[in-house]
Amino acid sequence: MKSKITLVTLALLASTFAFGQQSRSWNPGEKKQLFIEKVQRPNIPKQIGNQNTERHLPKRSKQVTHHKASTAALKHRLDSIVSDTLVSAGQWAPNWVEKFEYDWLGNNTKWAGYSINGNVQTPYYEDHISYNSNGNQTQYISHYNYNIGTSSFDDGSKQDNFYNNSQHVIKYVRSNWNTQIQQFEPFYKDTLIYNSAGNPSQTLSYSWNPSTSQWEANYKADYIYDSNGNNSEQMFYWWDSFNNQWEPSQRYVYTYNSNGALTQYISYHYNYSTSTWVNNYKYVNTYDPSGNLTESISFDWDPNMAAWVNRYKDKLSYDSNGNETEVTFSIWDSNLSVWDKYHRYTTSYDANSNPTAIVNFIWDPNLGQWVNEYKDDISFDLNVPSADVVAGIYNEYSNKLLGYASKFWDIATNQWQDEYRGTFYYTQTNTVGLAEKQLSSLSLYPNPASSKVYFGFENQEDEIQITISDLMGKMVLQVSQSPNLPIQVSSLTSGLYNVNITQEKEHFSSKLMIK
Structure with missing residues (x-):
């Protein structure tokens, strides 16, 4: 049923x-x-x-x-949805946009909505x-x-x-x-x-x-x-x-x-x-x-x-x-x-x-x-089944959702009149070579931290790229270095941060609390 x-x-x-x-x-x-x-x-x-x-x-x-x-090599990742309102006969104007981010497993990690007035997008x-x-x-x-x-x-x-x-x-x-x-x-x-x-x-x-x-x-x-x-x-x-x-x-x-x-x-x-x-x-x-x-x-x-x-x-x-x-x-x-x-x-x-x-x-x-x-x-x-789509809750249908009117x-x-419409925008992402490595292979410590943070990996040979952002998405620190070496975080103010780490084609995301 x-x-x-x-x-x-x-x-x-x-x-x-x-x-x-x-x-x-x-x-x-x-x-x-x-x-x-x-x-x-x-x-x-x-x-x-x-x-x-x-x-x-x-x-x-x-x-x-x-x-x-x-497991498909080519996937369709939903990046944004733009909503347009009919302002005059045949004339549409965008008034709303939603933007999405995902981790490497396709989990929706960020969801942001903006009102649109002309060329200005307001969170x-x-x-x-x-x-x-x-x-x-x-x-x-x-x-x-x-x-x-x-x-x-x-x-x-x-x-x-x-x-x-x-x-x-x-x-x-x-x-x-x-x-x-x-x-x-x-x-x-x-x-x-x-x-x-x-x-x-x-x-x-x-x-x-x-x-x-x-x-x-x-x-x-x-x-x-x-x-x-x-x-x-x-x-x-x-x-x-x-x-x-x-x-x-x-x-x-x-x-x-x-x-x-x-x-x-x-x-x-x-x-x-x-x-x-x-x-x-x-x-x-x-x-x-x-x-x-x-x-x-x-x-x-x-x-x-x-x-x-x-x-x-x-x-x-x-x-x-x-x-x-x-x-x-x-x-x-x-x-x-x-x-x-x-x-x-x-x-x-x-x-x-x-x-x-x-x-x-x-x-x-x-x-x-x-x-x-x-x-x-x-x-x-x-032509695109839902198995090849990364779209959070919009991936509940049999196929890729394109839009609505x-x-x-x-x-x-006694006629139907246009009112508003929405268009779904995707990025085609090649996922060949992404190892399904679990977060257990990454150790981030101490957490909470006050001065230094260590990022430990099973693979200690390849360099890692570390990006730390605040909850507004603003990058506050970016480092490229060998694994298991500490990075200084004493300059960061107290609070919760998003951490993204890349090593070759393996991607990880976590939270870091600075005290």
Whole structure:
């Protein structure tokens, strides 16, 4: 079964990623609210009942997908995406560009967005991503709110991920940039415990108290599994610091069919007055014989009627290849006891199951029919398979993605009108001779460092080239020398730096902390 394709136009990415969690003063009264916000969107086994009606086209996700470089000699590396806006009839003007950098394995290590005004590109955000030797994301640093006066970013956030020997995440630490002290300050932390089957059995969340410089318990989640390994129940608790105990808050119960597909889940909230669990909302899913989700209905609990009441309904259709071709969204009209249509989109595909056109409609109750709203045409190079593409999250299709064109329906002329478009630019890179050498063959020490840093290699004969850059990408030091000799870093100011090392055709990247 193909998952639903959710695509968001690049022209909207600027606003989508303009926000970030800001540094905030500590308010003990916020602890429970933070917990409530976190469990409102539980980590359910399957995304269902999605009422998303946003524009659809290639989506940027903060969680960058790891794609190991293919074995093909000639690969197509996505370097940038340029978005143009139609300013007059037949006249396009660029207004946005995203630029990408990768390590030698094809991991997306830098992601930067710029607004364009004429010939001027102004930074909008800049993300730096680090990986361990297994390709797992270990750190994600995001910078935003660019200050033209200081030519630097005023804000940012950082997430550090820690793994066990089974490569399961055991801890997330989120930090926010504190403009007053000009450094990252902890914000929250999640720790995970796994059962013998490798499934998470418990998550503990903590909030950072800057007044005491300590982590304080925030919430807890316990996960229960059935005999087939399906997550059958989740229990959430919030920490009552006054009574020094965990208090129940929410509960989710999941039901599956014989194929392991989620058929129902019910949400409950805890009533402290009666010490009982109370129905909150429910989803019921229906599947076709191929296992495709064909209908999802959500219900709210009506305490006055003591019954479940219809809320939303999604109906889905598929082609013979299992590609999702149509989704219709409806909302329950309790006055007339009927389902009212309100949104629909259809998706077309090429022979390789790449989405080539997505058309969105809205329901006009006066006309009693669907009315065109907007559409996105997407183009691919069918001669280049995805295995020969290095493009981060944009490498999720069967072939190389070339671009898109977005149009809106002009009700005055009853025609599609151009609105904006995006073009994907690639560099063809010859990768013959790149040895897949792991980072374990490089030793960088000490780290953190204050005066000297040593770079040790198994191959001690060939010269190495070392480039150290700050997180803005500005080179601060470049050295060519024999391996295992120290370099002086005492001139560098305290902070985190990117390190890139080249030895012959072997490339490495790492982080270096100067204290």
